[in-house]
Amino acid sequence: MKGKILGFILTILVSGLLFFCGTNVDFASEPQEVYQVYLNGDKLGLIKSKEKFLNMIDTEQEALRKQYGVDKVYPPDGLDIKKIYTYNDDILKEEDVYNSIKDKEPFMIEGYVAKIVYTEKKIINDDQVIEPGKPVEISMMSKDIMKEALYKTAAAFIGSKNLDDYNKNTQEKITDTGSIINSVYFEETITIRKGLVSTNNIIFKDSGELSKYLLYGTLDEQKTYITKVGENLDAIADANNLNIEELMIANPQYTKSNVLLAAGEKVNVGLISPLVSVVYKKTEVKDIEVQYKTTYIDDKNRYTDYKQVTTQGQNGVKRITQDIKYVNGEINSLVISKTETIKDPVNEVVTRGIKKSASSGSEFYHSPQGNSDWSWPTISPFVITSRFKWRWGKQHQGIDISGCGYRSPIYAVQDGTVYKVNYNSSLNEGLSIYIDHGNGYITQYMHLAAILVKEGQTVKREQKIALMGSTGFSTGTHLHLGVFKGKPYQGGVALDPCASIFKC
Structure with a gap:
């Protein structure tokens, strides 16, 4: 019994001796001030000098300073440095911590971020869908780059002179006839803030590149065409599935569509798909x-x-x-x-x-220009707001007639039989009527507010068949009039109403 007690006492004495005499453990005699470095919440280690560490980042990233013309480079966005006091002597060199992060996360520089917020779903280049409320962020070196790019984008659609006259309030007043711009704005909410931007982002350094991005929705190289002798812009546009307006927006050097082209001119024939809506x-x-x-x-x-x-x-x-x-x-x-x-x-x-x-x-x-075989489908006055042409990379297979007013009458252009009626206003064509005229032609009336005939019904020329509206995929009150030789979308060929049954 005495032996067991003696052994226990000796164990305690040895343990105490080891504690006071020390073992091979790195603990300082006094707590020291150090900095714990975190990257995205993970500990990277302790360093002695925060200032030395940050200066090292700035010094070592000289290439970034030269690339963007900045005076200072900042740590990655997920980097956090906290002061702590510890007895632990396991302190890392600032160089070691820097080397552990330089290839993991991008560094930051001072710049500006523009945020574009959409109120409606937007589709860019047929495959990129931007949902309402989800912002698109664009990084740049100065806020003036965005302002200049937005101006260039607006000028592409409105014209530089027209936009300048509007901004300077120097538009000519309307006397007898003429036009005047009342307002210019972007449909989206666009804000610009100063802050640190990631060097992993595309950071725009000039307004020219940014305006191209805003216009095309991509930084990909756009398709170009080299002109030949005798060619004109209309033919080039049609050959590349563009309408003349889209071609001229992409090529502001041409102010008129009937310009005489010399051989060897470089024409941009890329399809525009704007990130912003110039209104x-x-x-x-x-x-x-x-x-x-x-x-x-x-x-x-x-x-x-x-x-x-x-x-x-x-x-x-x-x-x-x-x-x-x-x-x-x-x-x-x-x-x-x-x-x-x-x-x-x-x-x-x-x-x-x-x-x-x-x-x-x-x-x-x-009908316009006196074609006595067909009657015009709307009341007068009217305006043809969109013609049979390429639009947004697709063929607009008809003409849009506007200006007659919501629920104004729509007439059959010739005798015939109602071939098809669509009452589903949620489809792209909205409420619509198809009339077979018995001579190979079928006419199509789309985006109606109300339908006044039934499928299989015989109708007379100039009989009121519907009321003008804006159902389906439509931006405003109008009639889409289509003309087909044969059954639409079943082997029939879409014809230009202004060249087949009218001259308009």
């Missing part, structure tokens, strides 16, 4: 022709091959004031706010023989 509203006053009516006088004593114009028709003139909203160069909405008659039209009177034929005595509107 401008303008008031335009212009004179438009009012199409005359044709009245037939039936002469029962003459054969049906007789036709004589007894009164020559003359178009009238109306002066219209229209308020137009453009988004990235395309008409988004158009409202005719005022109409003034300058000259009344003179109706054409035609005497025709009806011997061995039934008398009709009908009266109808000429």
